[in-house]
Every structure is written in structure tokens, then in C-alpha cells.
Amino acid sequence: MGTATERREEAVSHEGMSYLDSIPRRVATTYLPLAVFLFVLLFPFYWMVMTSIKSNAELISREGNPFWVIAPTLEHFRHLIMDTDYPSWMWNTVVVSVVSTFTSLAASVFAAYAIERLRFRGSKQVGLAIFLAYLVPPSILFIPLAAIVFKLGLFDTRWALILTYPTFLIPFCTWLLMGYFRSIPFELEECALIDGATRWQILVKIILPLAVPGLISAGIFAFTLSWNEFIYALTFISSSEVKTVPIAVVTELVEGDVYHWGPLMAGALLGSLPVAVMYSFFVEYYVSGMTGAVKE
Amino acid sequence: MKSLLNNRHFLGLLFMLPAAALLLVFLTYPLGLGTWLGFTDAKIGRAGHWIGISNFQYLAGDSVARLSLFNTLFYTVVASVLKFALGLWLALLLNRNLPFKSFFRAVVLLPFIVPTALSAIAFWWIYDAQFSVVSWALVKMGLIHRYIDFLGDPWNARLSTIAANIWRGVPFVAICLLAGLQTISPSLYEAAALDGATPWQRFRFVTLPLLTPIIAVVMTFSVLFTFTDFQLIYVLTRGGPLNATHLMATLSFQRAIPGGSLGEGAALATSMIPFLLAAILFSYFGLQRRKWQQGGRD
Numbered sequence: 092m093g094t095a096t097e098r099r100e101e102a103v104s105h106e107g108m109s110y111l112d113s114i115p116r117r118v119a120t121t122y123l124p125l126a127v128f129l130f131v132l133l134f135p136f137y138w139m140v141m142t143s144i145k146s147n148a149e150l151i152s153r154e155g156n157p158f159w160v161i162a163p164t165l166e167h168f169r170h171l172i173m174d175t176d177y178p179s180w181m182w183n184t185v186v187v188s189v190v191s192t193f194t195s196l197a198a199s200v201f202a203a204y205a206i207e208r209l210r211f212r213g214s215k216q217v218g219l220a221i222f223l224a225y226l227v228p229p230s231i232l233f234i235p236l237a238a239i240v241f242k243l244g245l246f247d248t249r250w251a252l253i254l255t256y257p258t259f260l261i262p263f264c265t266w267l268l269m270g271y272f273r274s275i276p277f278e279l280e281e282c283a284l285i286d287g288a289t290r291w292q293i294l295v296k297i298i299l300p301l302a303v304p305g306l307i308s309a310g311i312f313a314f315t316l317s318w319n320e321f322i323y324a325l326t327f328i329s330s331s332e333v334k335t336v337p338i339a340v341v342t343e344l345v346e347g348d349v350y351h352w353g354p355l356m357a358g359a360l361l362g363s364l365p366v367a368v369m370y371s372f373f374v375e376y377y378v379s380g381m382t383g384a385v386k387e
Numbered sequence: 388m389k390s391l392l393n394n395r396h397f398l399g400l401l402f403m404l405p406a407a408a409l410l411l412v413f414l415t416y417p418l419g420l421g422t423w424l425g426f427t428d429a430k431i432g433r434a435g436h437w438i439g440i441s442n443f444q445y446l447a448g449d450s451v452a453r454l455s456l457f458n459t460l461f462y463t464v465v466a467s468v469l470k471f472a473l474g475l476w477l478a479l480l481l482n483r484n485l486p487f488k489s490f491f492r493a494v495v496l497l498p499f500i501v502p503t504a505l506s507a508i509a510f511w512w513i514y515d516a517q518f519s520v521v522s523w524a525l526v527k528m529g530l531i532h533r534y535i536d537f538l539g540d541p542w543n544a545r546l547s548t549i550a551a552n553i554w555r556g557v558p559f560v561a562i563c564l565l566a567g568l569q570t571i572s573p574s575l576y577e578a579a580a581l582d583g584a585t586p587w588q589r590f591r592f593v594t595l596p597l598l599t600p601i602i603a604v605v606m607t608f609s610v611l612f613t614f615t616d617f618q619l620i621y622v623l624t625r626g627g628p629l630n631a632t633h634l635m636a637t638l639s640f641q642r643a644i645p646g647g648s649l650g651e652g653a654a655l656a657t658s659m660i661p662f663l664l665a666a667i668l669f670s671y672f673g674l675q676r677r678k679w680q681q682g683g684r685d
Contacts, residue, residue, distance in 0.1 A: 125480050125491070128473075132498055132558065135509040138520065142512060150518070157520050202406035211399025224414055226667055228615035230636035231656040234643045235421035236413065238429075258414040261406050290398055319502040321618040322636075326644055337504035341622050352512055359505035370500045374493040377500070381559070382566035 143167055143357040150352055167353035168361070176331050177358065180339040184362075187249055187335060188317040191256035196310055198257065199264035204294055206265070207272040208280065218269065225262035232258065233326045240327050251327040252335070256317045263316070264309040267383055271305030272298060308380030311373045315366045336362035422660075424653035431647040442654035451630050452655065455638040459659075461545065462634060463614045466552045470609055471602075473553065474560025479590075481561065482568045492562065499558040507622035510551040514538050514623070538624055541631030548623055548632050552613060560605055567601035568594070603669065610666050615659065635659050 142150065144163040155161065171177040206214045206221070236255055237246075245251040275298060283293050299306070324338045331343055340358040344351065370377055425442055429435025446452040481492055498506060513520055514537035522534040537547045571594065579589045617636040620626060626633035626641060633641075635655055643652020 121480055121483055121485070124476070125485075128477050128480070129491070129494065132495060132554065135506055135513065135554070136497065136501075138513060139509045142509075157518075157523055198405040198409060201402040201404075205399040205402035209395040209399035209402065211396040211403075214399060217403065223667070224410055226611060226663070227414060227418065228611060228663070230615035230617050230639075231421060231659055231663075232414065232417050234639065234649055234653045234656055235417035235424055237644070238420065238424070238649065239413070239417055254409070255413050257409045261410060265406060290393070290395075315500050319500075319504075321502075321504050321621075322640070325621070326640070337502045337618075340508065341504055352515075352518075355508055356512065359508045362505050363501040366500055366502065367497065370496075371493070374489075374496075378492070378496070378562060378566070382563050 139356050139360050139363075142352055143360050145353065147353055167357040170354050171357050171361065175343065175354075176334075176339065177336075177361070179332050180334050180336045180343075181361070183249060183333060184318060184335040184337075185365075187252045187256070188314050191253050191260060191317050192310055192313045194253070195257040195260035195264050195313055196306065199261050199268055199309065200294075200299070200306070202261070202265045203268035203272055204298060207269045208298070209290070221262050221265050221269075225259075225266055227258075229259060229320075229322050233322050236323065237326050246327060247329050247333055249333060252317075252320070252324055255323050255327070256320060260313045260316060264313055267309045267312070267380055268302065268305055270383055271302045275301050304376065304379070307373060308376040308383065311369065311377050312380040314369065315377075318366050421653050422657050424650055425657040426654075427650045429649040429653075431644075431649060435650050438650070442651050443658070446651070446654055446658070451633065452638065454630055455626075455633040455635050455655075456658075458545065458632060459614060459634045459636075462549055462552070462616070462632075463610060466549050466556065466613050467606065467610050469549075469553050470556040470560050470613075471606055473557045474605075475564055475602075477557060477561035478564035478568055479594075481565050492565070496558045496562055498555050499562075503555060503618045504622050506555065507551060507619050510547075510554075511538075511623055514547050539628055541629055544624055544628055544632050548620055551623065552616060552619055555619070556609055556613065560609055563605045564598065564601065567598050567605075571597050603672070607666050607669055611663060614662060614666070 141158070141160055144165065144167075145160050146162060146164045146166065149161060202221070205211060206218045236258075240246050240251045240255070245254065279297055279301075280293050283297055288296070319337065320335075321337050324335045325342075328334050328338060331339065334343065336358070340355065340362060344355050344358055424435065426437055426439060427435030428438045428441075477495065481488065481495070485491060512518070516534060516536050516539055519534060519537060521537075522531070525531045526534070536543060538544045575593050575597075576589055579593050584592065615636050616634060617640065620632055620634055620637045621640070624632045626637050630638075635658065639652040639655035641652075642648050642655065646652070
């Protein structure tokens with residue numbers, strides 16, 4: 092210990108130069124903890140899958156190894172699709188998420204462009220207000236919102252959700268898009284203005300094409316946020332056929348004290364799949380959306 | 388008309404209109420209405436009358452409400468500290484030179500993107516008193532002799548819900564901090580290494596100071612989400628056993644919606660605002676420091 096070479100080797104081992112580490116050391120300090128993290132983070136999903144394809148008899152059997160399935164069955168999925176309202180819950184979730192995402196995205200594009208590029212009088216304050224709106228949690232809004240939804244006659248309709256989800260989607264999307272618009276050079280707009288383009292043409296033909304990655308990020312993130320939304324849907328919806336998947340699985344599939352774990356897990360799994368698939372296609376956009384909103 | 392459309396102040400307001408309308412009607416107005424409701428005796432289906440601070444006085448003397456405040460603070464502090472520690476650790480691990488790095492990063496984030504209500508159901512089953520797979524494994528290993536009653540005992544339930552919350556929150560913290568780590572120039576580490584800094588010193592004097600601004604923001608969000616958490620508790624315990632896991636959000640839901648006392652529920656929700664403001668101010672100062680560190684204005 093202590094020779095110059097050794098010290099140097101140890102010194103450069105940090106971060107990007109860790110390939111100089113000895114193999115056992117790397118295993119102990121990097122791979123082993125990482126494996127434990129991955130196991131814990133992914134185990135509930137594995138468990139969901141296993142439970143959803145076990146027969147009822149196997150679920151309550153005390154024999155054998157619970158980590159594996161002996162006779163896999165799709166019975167729980169069949170039960171969900173044929174005997175419950177699951178398809179319509181799924182459809183409701185899709186409709187509500189897609190419509191509220193696109194509405195919010197459209198409103199956010201205009202708002203972000205106005206705040207970031209038109210710089211109208213008071214735009215700075217509006218930008219700050221948007222950020223503050225982003226920090227208002229649904230848990231303190233759902234009670235007064237329930238009163239408003241009821242007064243508007245929207246209670247127990249999809250419109251209740253489509254109109255209230257933008258309250259958390261618009262602040263997020265606007266904030267994210269403001270960051271993207273900021274990165275587009277002003278000179279492009281100035282050229283277009285000199286060539287006689289209107290603001291509308293600039294927005295549609297110059298800004299939006301350049302902001303496509305930002306639009307995808309904001310859209311993906313907004314979609315998962317609305318898909319996962321819980322407290323509004325729980326409060327504003329009471330009929331089974333209007334419920335969204337997260338609410339319906341929790342309220343409709345639990346009957347009394349007998350928990351039907353198979354269908355519950357199958358329902359949870361099916362309800363998670365669309366966001367997981369979407370996410371897997373757009374990981375980079377999702378991550379940049381999430382971290383972008385935090386970093387800006 | 389044409390000149391009006393080229394006036395950026397007018398056009399700016401026009402462009403703001405859809406977002407502003409939605410946010411004013413469904414965010415600003417309810418925020419005010421919620422505060423007002425907290426000072427009334429409104430019930431479902433009956434408009435309330437102003438009753439001053441009676442709701443707050445009542446809640447201050449209500450043992451369940453006081454317990455929910457304790458639970459919320461305990462839940463937030465323990466979960467946030469552990470989410471930060473584990474998240475930072477995971478971020479540092481992912482920042483190393485790994486094969487399949489982007490794959491790991493993508494997989495790690497899964498708990499965060501899946502609907503919490505649905506992953507909470509998986510935890511519910513993992514925590515089952517009779518069929519818990521955790522108990523099964525521990526019994527087989529000979530570590531315990533009786534199945535653990537995860538959600539039936541007050542302290543077990545508190546810790547179990549906190550564990551589930553950490554499971555969901557660690558990926559968010561880790562991926563955001565990883566994004567921060569990746570902006571730190573490797574040449575700083577090289578310079579520190581040449582000056583003879585040990586790995587701990589490089590972490591303490593290079594990584595940590597440069598990461599502080601983003602830590603401040605990420606943890607503010609994390610604290611905000613945790614403090615106002617609802618779905619995890621609603622699915623796992625509904626506040627039980629003996630109200631041991633009731634958070635302020637779940638209790639205000641229970642009092643307002645199934646219980647019908649909108650005023651009381653709103654008062655509980657309003658009581659969360661001072662705590663949230665404290666978190667936001669914390670974030671604000673975190674952001675200030677960031678500008679200063681980047682040599683920016685303000």
C-alpha cells in the first residue's frame with residue numbers, strides 16, 4: 092500500500108474508470124448490491140405474474156415451493172374478461188388518459204410558447220404560477236373538486252376525470268415544454284418573422300417540429316400520470332361501468348373478506364401492462380421528461 | 388385584427404387562455420373553495436355555514452386526527468430519509484461503468500411507472516397474514532417460527548406501508564440523481580484524484596456539493612409525494628389497524644367522502660398546506676443555490 096502506482100490506480104477507479112478495479116472488489120461493491128436492488132425492485136412483479144397464473148387450489152396450498160407454478164392456468168384472466176366489467180374499465184382508462192393527455196398537451200404547447208417566446212406582460216409571473224400549480228397535490232384538491240364536479244352535473248361520468256386530470260397534467264407539461272422551447276434558438280424565429288411568417292406559422296412550422304422530442308416526453312409522462320391517477324377517480328366515480336382500472340381492481344374485485352388473489356393479480360397485471368409497454372418503447376423520452384421537469 | 392394578432396401581449400394572453408381557463412376553474416378555484424369549506428360545516432348534499440375555526444379546534448382535540456398527523460410525519464420522515472439514502476446509493480451504482488447500463492436504468496424505473504394502486508395489491512398479497520411469501524421464506528430459513536402479521540399489528544403495519552412506499556420511491560430518486568451525476572464532469576474527479584483525494588473525499592467534496600441543488604429539488608418532490616400519499620395506504624390498510632396507518636390524506640378522504648363531513652375533511656386537507664409550503668420554500672432556496680453555483684443571475 093501507499094506506492095504511487097497503487098494510489099493512482101485506486102484514485103482513478105472512481106466513476107468512469109472503474110474497469111481498473113479488481114474483479115472480486117467490483118463484485119462486492121457494485122454487482123452484489125445492484126443485484127439485491129434489482130431483486131427487491133422486480134420481485135413484486137414476478138410475484139404478480141406467478142400469482143395470476145396459479146390455480147386457486149395451488150394458491151392456498153401449503154405444499155411445495157410458492158415461488159414456482161406447477162400447473163399454470165389462464166383461468167383468472169378468462170374470468171376477468173368474461174365475467175367482470177374489466178374490458179369496459181380498460182376502455183374507460185384508455186379514453187380518459189388519451190383525451191386528457193391530448194387536451195393538456197395542446198393547452199400546454201400554447202401556454203409554454205406564450206410564456207417562453209411571446210414574453211407577454213406578466214409572463215414571468217405566470218411561469219412561476221405554473222410551477223407552483225405543479226406542486227399542488229391532488230390530495231388537498233379532491234374534496235372541493237368533488238363539490239364542483241357535483242355542481243356541474245359531471246359526477247359519475249368520464250368527463251369528471253377528463254376535465255380534472257389537466258389540473259396536474261398542464262402544469263407539468265407546460266413546465267417541461269418551456270424548457271424545450273428555451274433550447275430552440277431565437278434566430279430561427281427572427282428569420283421567419285423577417286420573411287413575413289405569422290406567430291401561428293412559426294409555432295406550427297418551426298417550433299413544434301423542433302420540439303417533437305419534448306412533446307413525446309411530455310405526452311408519455313402525462314399518459315402514465317393519468318393512467319395511474321387514483322384519488323380523483325375514486326372520489327368522482329361510483330358506477331362500475333365508468334370506473335378506471337386502478338379503482339375498479341381495488342373496489343370491484345375485492346368482495347367482502349374473501350380475497351380472490353388470482354383475479355386481483357391478473358387485474359393488476361393487465362392494468363399495468365399498457366403503461367409498461369408504452370414505457371419500454373419510450374424509455375429515453377420518459378426519463379428525460381421526468382428528470383427534465385426536476386432539473387429545469 | 389391582423390395587427391392585434393401580431394401584438395405579442397394580446398397573442399400571449401390568447402395562447403394562455405385554454406390552460407388558464409382549465410387551471411383557474413379546476414385548480415385555483417377549488418384551492419380557495421377547499422380552504423373556505425374547512426371553515427364551514429358543509430356535508431355532502433348540504434351547503435355549509437361559516438363556523439369559524441370550530442373544525443380545526445375539533446380536529447386538534449380529536450385523537451385520531453392527532454394520530455394521523457403523527458403517522459404522516461413519521462411516514463414522511465422515515466420514508467424520505469431511506470428513499471434518499473437508497474436512491475443515492477443506487478444512482479452511484481448505476482453511474483459506474485456497467486454492461487447493459489441503459490437496460491438496468493430502464494428496469495429500475497418500473498416500480499415508479501406502474502400504477503401504485505396495482506403494485507400495492509401485489510404488496511397486499513406479499514403482506515398477507517396467512518400466505519405471505521416473505522414469512523414463508525423466513526420460516527424455511529429458520530429465522531422465524533410464526534408467520535408475521537404484517538398489516539394486523541400497528542407498528543408492523545406502519546413499517547410495512549413505509550417499505551412499500553420506499554419500494555416505489557427509490558427508482559424516482561435514483562434516476563433523477565443519476566441524471567444529476569451524469570452532468571458532473573469526469574475531469575473534476577481526475578483532478579481530485581491527482582491531488583490524492585480518497586474515494587470518500589471525492590464523493591464528499593466533489594460529488595455531494597455539485598449534486599446538492601438537484602438533491603434539494605428531488606427530495607422536495609419526494610417529500611411532497613410522500614406527505615400527501617393516499618393510494619398506497621388506501622389499498623393496503625385503509626388506515627387500519629386501529630388507525631395506526633391513517634395519513635392526513637386518507638383520514639380527510641374518510642371523513643369527507645364516505646363520512647360525508649366535507650367541512651371536516653377539507654379542514655384536515657387544509658392543515659397539510661403549511662407543511663407543503665415549508666417543503667416548497669425549501670425547494671426555492673435549493674433552486675437559488677443552483678443558479679448561484681452555475682454562475683447565473685439572481
